[in-house]
Amino acid sequence: MDWDATSAFTPVGLALRGQPAHRIVRTLGDAAYMLLKDWPSDDGEEYVTAVKACVDAISGEITPQQFWDAFLRAADEAGIAALTIVHR
Structure with missing residues (x-):
């Protein structure tokens, strides 16, 4: 089990209504917490x-990456704005 897999996808910022208003999802564990x-x-x-x-x-x-595609489709379905995070 790899809760901290980060190398396969780029972190994404999500704009939510309510608190917290913004979340950054970097790992599968972050995504699981967010979904649940x-x-x-x-x-x-x-x-x-x-x-x-x-x-x-x-x-x-x-x-x-296959998960990430499903996660972004779910965000779109829920009306959650998703922004790719670029590190410099």
Whole structure:
């Protein structure tokens, strides 16, 4: 299990309504926490797909990049703005 996988995707900043208003997701663990604790709605099809993909990525059944694609689709479904974080 790799909760801290970061090398396969670029960190993303999410703009949420409420508190906290902004989150940066850098790892699979961050994403899992976000999906289970801070997600605004848990009834969308893309949300359910992203939760399953997160479990699959943590357990090594799919790549972190495959999860990341599902995570971004779920964010779009929920109306969450996602911004790629660029480090200099």
